[in-house]
Amino acid sequence: MTKSSSSSSSQELTAHAEIPRGDLPFELSAEQMRSMADTLAARVIAHVDSLEGQPARAPLADAVERSRALRDAEPAAPEHGRSLEAAVAPLFEDWVHQSFNTAGPGYMAYMPAGGLFVSALADFVAAALNRYTGVWNASPLLVQLEANVLQWLRQWMGFPPSARGLLVSGGSMAMLGAVVTAREHALGERLRDGVLYTSRAAHACVGKAARTAGVLPDRVRLVDVDDRSRLRVDSLARAIDADGARGLVPFMVVSTAGTVGCGAVDPLDEIATLCAERCLWHHVDAAYGGFFMLLPELRETLAGLERADSLTLDPHKGLFLPYGSGALLVRDGELLRAAHDWHGEYLPELPPADMYNPCQYGPELSRPFRGLRLWLALQVHGAARFREALAHKRELALWAADALRASGRFDLLAPPALSLFAYRLRSPAGDEHAIDGATRALIERVNRRGRALLSGDVLGGRYYGRLNVLSFRTQRRHVERCVEDLIEEAGAA
Numbered sequence: 001m002t003k004s005s006s007s008s009s010s011q012e013l014t015a016h017a018e019i020p021r022g023d024l025p026f027e028l029s030a031e032q033m034r035s036m037a038d039t040l041a042a043r044v045i046a047h048v049d050s051l052e053g054q055p056a057r058a059p060l061a062d063a064v065e066r067s068r069a070l071r072d073a074e075p076a077a078p079e080h081g082r083s084l085e086a087a088v089a090p091l092f093e094d095w096v097h098q099s100f101n102t103a104g105p106g107y108m109a110y111m112p113a114g115g116l117f118v119s120a121l122a123d124f125v126a127a128a129l130n131r132y133t134g135v136w137n138a139s140p141l142l143v144q145l146e147a148n149v150l151q152w153l154r155q156w157m158g159f160p161p162s163a164r165g166l167l168v169s170g171g172s173m174a175m176l177g178a179v180v181t182a183r184e185h186a187l188g189e190r191l192r193d194g195v196l197y198t199s200r201a202a203h204a205c206v207g208k209a210a211r212t213a214g215v216l217p218d219r220v221r222l223v224d225v226d227d228r229s230r231l232r233v234d235s236l237a238r239a240i241d242a243d244g245a246r247g248l249v250p251f252m253v254v255s256t257a258g259t260v261g262c263g264a265v266d267p268l269d270e271i272a273t274l275c276a277e278r279c280l281w282h283h284v285d286a287a288y289g290g291f292f293m294l295l296p297e298l299r300e301t302l303a304g305l306e307r308a309d310s311l312t313l314d315p316h317k318g319l320f321l322p323y324g325s326g327a328l329l330v331r332d333g334e335l336l337r338a339a340h341d342w343h344g345e346y347l348p349e350l351p352p353a354d355m356y357n358p359c360q361y362g363p364e365l366s367r368p369f370r371g372l373r374l375w376l377a378l379q380v381h382g383a384a385r386f387r388e389a390l391a392h393k394r395e396l397a398l399w400a401a402d403a404l405r406a407s408g409r410f411d412l413l414a415p416p417a418l419s420l421f422a423y424r425l426r427s428p429a430g431d432e433h434a435i436d437g438a439t440r441a442l443i444e445r446v447n448r449r450g451r452a453l454l455s456g457d458v459l460g461g462r463y464y465g466r467l468n469v470l471s472f473r474t475q476r477r478h479v480e481r482c483v484e485d486l487i488e489e490a491g492a493a
């Protein structure tokens with residue numbers, strides 16, 4: 001016994017002696033920590049500071065070859081460590097640039113956000129503190145910060161104090177939580193008969209969440225939209241009645257406040273009324289549009305949102321946070337808890353009822369301290385700054401829409417309801433199929449110029465370009481350049 005333990009410890013000593021100098025022990029000296037943090041801070045600051053001059057999209061022509069080469073270069077985990085600087089140099093100098101520049105001011109594709117620097121620091125702090133925020137008892141005051149943040153979101157959305165919520169990684173996870181909650185509340189044993197309704201313009205995460213939550217694929221109805229991509233309430237009512245008459249159980253409607261395709265806002269108030277009449281759960285996917293509730297001038301556009309049974313929000317869109325910030329709010333917080341609560345004897349005792357205990361409101365137990373990135377951003381910048389920025393992004397979108405219309409070269413699907421709109425080339429000849437192709441090619445040419453990055457979508461069977469001003473970094477000059485590129489390339493079409 002003595003012999004073997006002494007021989008194993010001498011082996012350990014020999015092994016340590018062989019470790020090359022680049023290897024770092026896990027426990028670092030204060031000096032080492034400072035040096036590492038300085039190294040990364042310098043890299044990050046130089047990168048963020050140069051965003052203005054970076055292309056909106058790197059040429060991705062050899063992306064597959066490059067990815068394969070990187071795969072082959074690292075067939076196994078490194079046995080020994082090397083310096084931090086050596087490890088991150090290619091990340092900052094090469095890899096990160098082979099990408100859509102989602103942090104840059106020219107990013108007007110898909111759903112821009114930017115990524116607030118303060119929130120990046122908050123993530124660093126949260127991970128370094130490494131406190132446990134899955135259960136209230138483990139770090140009550142840090143969990144309370146999350147509860148405070150959720151409270152602020154709740155107030156902004158006009159939800160009652162009975163609401164509870166959860167900070168999740170994004171809108172897709174919020175959607176899953178909503179479908180599970182509605183299912184548990186409304187279906188019970190009748191899961192197989194449950195029917196969920198959404199519109200053809202809804203985000204793909206609705207179907208995905210329905211499937212994950214056990215709603216059968218043939219029980220998801222994609223309701224017609226009008227010529228502005230808004231869910232048609234008459235079609236919805238007919239579909240609900242038809243399913244009810246067949247003995248099925250219509251249980252949930254998912255409407256959208258700001259569709260991905262063109263930023264359309266469904267008639268939320270009418271849908272809320274219909275859902276109340278037919279006893280259906282109304283979830284509003286406000287992943288993109290929700291934070292426009294902060295702007296008094298958009299309250300009418302978003303009217304009815306505050307009546308929803310549950311709500312998806314994506315702070316990594318409308319609040320400019322780094323990716324990984326979604327939120328679910330449920331009007332009757334007890335129902336969110338009822339759908340997710342499960343107690344293990346190894347866990348600490350449940351806290352007093354008025355304390356927020358995250359693990360009772362979602363599927364996660366261990367989780368990152370998500371609230372800090374939102375809390376710190378609001379502490380440092382203040383809510384007024386967010387309102388002002390959102391109003392400004394909307395103004396820029398309105399300006400761009402007017403400029404494209406005034407050029408005479410574009411047809412708009414609709415004026416921007418929020419900060420996003422869809423357009424296609426105008427052609428007197430009117431061959432719609434040819435215009436689809438020409439618009440697609442136009443977007444590609446604008447993207448190749450590298451000043452802006454745009455994307456498109458098929459709406460009502462026709463291809464449209466999209467322009468979404470949502471990054472806090474996007475200023476007037478960036479939108480002007482983008483519009484200039486669009487008009488010039490349209491002239492070349």
Ligand SMILES: *Cc1c(COP(=O)(O)O)cnc(C)c1O
Pocket residue numbers: 111169170171172173203205256258259260285286287288314326
């Ligand atoms: C972004 C978005 C989603 C999906 O959210 P993720 O954060 O990407 O998971 C869902 N619905 C809408 C309307 C969105 O804009």
